[in-house]
Amino acid sequence: MEAKLAVKMMMLVMIVSACGAVPTTAPSQEELSRAQNYLSEFFSDVGVSPPNTVRRSSLDSFEDTLKKMQEFFGLTVTGKLDTNTLAVMARPRCGVTDVTRYGHFDGQPKWDKTVLTYRIIQYTPDLSESVVDATIAKALKVYSDVVPLDFKQISSGTADIMILFKAQEHGDFAPFDGEGGVLAHAYSPGEGAGGDTHFDEDENWTLTSAGANLFLVAAHEFGHALGLAHSQVQTALMYPTYQYVNTEGYKLPDDDRQGVQALYGVRASSDQPTVKPKPQPKPEPEPEPEPVPDRCSRNLIFDAAASIRRDLYFFKDGYFWKRSSSWDGISTRKVQSVWPGISKVDAAYEYKKDNKVIFFEGNQFWAIRGNTVLPGYPKPLSDFGFPSSVTKVDAAVHVPFISRTLLFVDYKYWSYNERTGKMDRRFPKYINRELPGIGFRVDAAFENGGYLYFSYGSTQTEYHYQRRRARRTLLNYAWMDC
Incomplete structure (x- = not known):
């Protein structure tokens, strides 16, 4: 499991006594609540219940976990919420679960470069x-x-x-x-x-x-x-x-x-004797690796964007960034490493009813379910209903409540009826006339939280489709958590 754990930072320590004195009065409900939260966050995978709950199992879970915490910090192990235990819990600290001696994250993630x-x-x-x-x-x-x-x-x-x-x-x-x-x-x-x-x-x-x-x-x-x-x-x-x-x-x-x-591993000491290596044949220079696009550039321009299985995907120069809805961070992958046969994505959208994603590249399109290309693909754009003059789709976005997909080409856009599998009549139409406020062209488009986002250049417009109204303008890189 890839370790993508957001880690809180260590904080200034408060000096407290190391002995295990027991309070003369029972802890308050607020102290019990703070203790429960502390143990849930730092000493339990599933959380614990406060000791005054009705269920005996919850009481045992709280006491056992409290003993584990007291043992870790060298306190008197009582399973009771005494004053010194509360004092240690009050110390500012780092937010990672505690372990013994040195420890590594689950799966022992490490960098594979020097x-x-x-x-x-x-x-x-x-x-x-x-x-x-x-x-x-x-x-x-x-x-x-x-x-x-x-x-x-x-x-x-x-x-x-x-x-x-x-x-x-x-x-x-x-x-x-x-x-x-x-x-x-x-x-x-x-x-x-x-x-x-x-x-x-x-x-x-x-x-x-x-x-x-x-x-x-x-x-x-x-x-x-x-x-x-x-x-x-x-x-x-x-x-x-x-x-x-x-x-x-x-x-x-x-x-x-x-x-x-x-x-x-261990770094070789600079004062250790070294053996002079024998001369080796000069290797052929390796080709320069393809540069990964800079997701934090304020001038970031998307090739395509799409909401897929509630995650946001942003495509650029044969790569894509995935912004997870469950917040695992933003991952970077090469398009071909996930969908072999597709080198660059010009436009993309998800049609949830059929549980499929459509990718456009050049004059072809693919239908994908999961990471698998469906049989019979790729197909030419003409199978989508485009005239022969269209050789590339700039952007695509599905509008769920009307079951239409908007497909952008140069200064115009088409409306595709997902139910009938045909383009709507009287299209294409001019973008700036029918969708006022988003400009004349669209590079990438996606749906998120009930709004459509139309991107051109390094900026994008958050759009209320039903009202045909632009709400605000954003920079593309705002989605990249930079």
Whole structure:
């Protein structure tokens, strides 16, 4: 299972006693509720019920899980909600489930390359850009010092690790909560958002013991970005809670080093004797790989777009980005890797009644169910009812409540009746006359949340079809969670 877990960030620790005193009064309902939420999030896959519920099984589940939490943090294991247990639960912390010693995410995701790129797409005003650059590089170096990975900063395009500072909602369905709460979060290795690291701009970012120390926070989060989960070793960088330590000459603690080396191996020491290699024949240069389109470009232009099985698909130069409705992040794939025989998608739409998707490329179209091309395809555009003068479809979108599919070619569009399998009469019609407010041409179109979205160039129009009214204009890249 691909690990696409949105990770909350570690936070400033509150100093509490380590003994196991029991409160003199029973915990309040609010404390019980907070404890239930805490245990559900960090120590249970299915959640637990508060101890005052009627069912005995729920009481046992709560007590057992509470004991597991108390044992993890070295508290007196009572299964009771005592004052020290509540104090530990009140500590700001990282949002990943706790494990023992160093740990890896489910499936042990890791990068399958030795050079990882990173890009800071939005800086904090708390520190100068040059200081942020140097601090991020220093935080990554604690890992490249011990494993055979190298990190390269880039200033444009899509990097393996995209980094930004932003407050509140920032496009990944995990909004920050203001100063003093969650500091940042990161994603485990993988496609799309894998490795991406976000910092809460509402925090006070520093290089000292005051505020949130950027080096320590970043080093912890980059551990997640490389595949490390949390550790129970209190001196480990990947321990769930954060405490300031002197960062001068900082080296990765042993527990974290063992964890990351278990994934990537050991970096050869620079002071070890080396054997001079024998000269090898010069290999033939490999062809340059086809560049992946930059989904975060403000000038992003879509070839096609479609809503398919409640997910949004955006097509560009033989690739597509899938934005999952269940939020697994945004994945990037080559069209041919999923649908062999189709190299580039010019237009696409889903007809849910028949559980099929139609892809257009050049003067042909395919009908697909799941990832399987149906027998008899591809077919020529003339089978769709187009005249011979049409050699390419620019965009397509199905309008469910009228069971019509709108098909755009240059400055005109056709209306296809899905029930009869024929084009409607008196078409084509001019786009700007019949659909006022969206312009003269359409590159890509899709339906989402009851609205139609018509894209031309790098912008798109959110459209109310029944009222024939444009609601607002967006940039295409707004869907890319950049």
